[in-house]
Amino acid sequence: MDRLRVYILGATGLVGQRYVQMLAKHPWFEVAGLAASEKSAGKTLQQAGWVLDEPPPPQVAEMKIEKLDVEKIPRVDFVFSALPSEVAAKVEPQLAARGHVVLSNSSNMRMDPDIPLVVPEINPDDLSLLERQKAERGWSGGVVKKPNCTTTILNLPLKPVLDEWGIEKLHVVTMQALSGAGYSGVPSVAITDNLIPYIRGEEEKVVSETKKILKTDFEIYATTTRVPVLDGHTEVVYVDTKRDFDPAAVADAFAKFRGLPQELKLPTAPERPIEVRPQIDRPQPRLDRWAGNGMAVVVGRIRRLAPRKLAFVVLGHNTVRGAAGNSILTAELMVKTR
Numbered sequence: 001m002d003r004l005r006v007y008i009l010g011a012t013g014l015v016g017q018r019y020v021q022m023l024a025k026h027p028w029f030e031v032a033g034l035a036a037s038e039k040s041a042g043k044t045l046q047q048a049g050w051v052l053d054e055p056p057p058p059q060v061a062e063m064k065i066e067k068l069d070v071e072k073i074p075r076v077d078f079v080f081s082a083l084p085s086e087v088a089a090k091v092e093p094q095l096a097a098r099g100h101v102v103l104s105n106s107s108n109m110r111m112d113p114d115i116p117l118v119v120p121e122i123n124p125d126d127l128s129l130l131e132r133q134k135a136e137r138g139w140s141g142g143v144v145k146k147p148n149c150t151t152t153i154l155n156l157p158l159k160p161v162l163d164e165w166g167i168e169k170l171h172v173v174t175m176q177a178l179s180g181a182g183y184s185g186v187p188s189v190a191i192t193d194n195l196i197p198y199i200r201g202e203e204e205k206v207v208s209e210t211k212k213i214l215k216t217d218f219e220i221y222a223t224t225t226r227v228p229v230l231d232g233h234t235e236v237v238y239v240d241t242k243r244d245f246d247p248a249a250v251a252d253a254f255a256k257f258r259g260l261p262q263e264l265k266l267p268t269a270p271e272r273p274i275e276v277r278p279q280i281d282r283p284q285p286r287l288d289r290w291a292g293n294g295m296a297v298v299v300g301r302i303r304r305l306a307p308r309k310l311a312f313v314v315l316g317h318n319t320v321r322g323a324a325g326n327s328i329l330t331a332e333l334m335v336k337t338r
Contacts, residue, residue, distance in 0.1 A: 005032040010082035018324040024057035041067035096139040103327040121259025148205040149322025166242030196226040232285030266332040270296040283315035294320030
């Protein structure tokens, strides 16, 4: 196929840089432009301050960053947005009205009934809501959202449990990486030798977004915390199932879980979206966050605490699977199924 042109908004932030990193070496996509705040406009990507471990891809390192201007964004196949939510709330509807297809990391509009909130292995059919946007909002383009990073990581293992055994109630406690708050999100003096037992708005997102993605209304209780880990969100999950289970069968269901991205062999799709670790002390962020090139989640400590009481630990790379990678995989899915 001919390479598809993409444009990245918020290209200098952590998630924006992850978009750049993944899209610059993508077999289908070509980065046609970058935009960010006035502070970065006019600088090259290299000059703006690259913070990921791997150097910026050479073909984009010297690309000039443009000031964000809706009217000046060229005609491209996809716009990837890593904008702050307050900016995205204004800009993304304008882009959609002008015919752009926006795949967004921002939290605005996620719960609007006509906005797809997509984990490609779980609810790809929700992309049909783009037609509703055209009919009801009059947009010639559209907006697709990825869930909160914590929600994405959680929902991948929940899906096979829901399908096989049903879910009545869920408790989750998260230990979330610093990169989830952005490059300057948590001061070093606050997080060093410390754990912060509250992340504003995060618990509410886990509850509401999970119900929208899985189309269920079971009880969900969430506690979200920030820990001194660079990348990789770890979540301790307790599930009351509708039917009893054998832990080995749950592990097998996780390992066998596949979705439409795997069937279509999409470039960013991990061969196994859920990897199971049998070791008693896994998963761990440093050892497991790059499973499936960062696009798989890793599950361990699968236990039956009592009849219909399931416990497990899940880990995922929050800026890859939980952010940029999920949107890129969604774009691939849209290309293959349109």
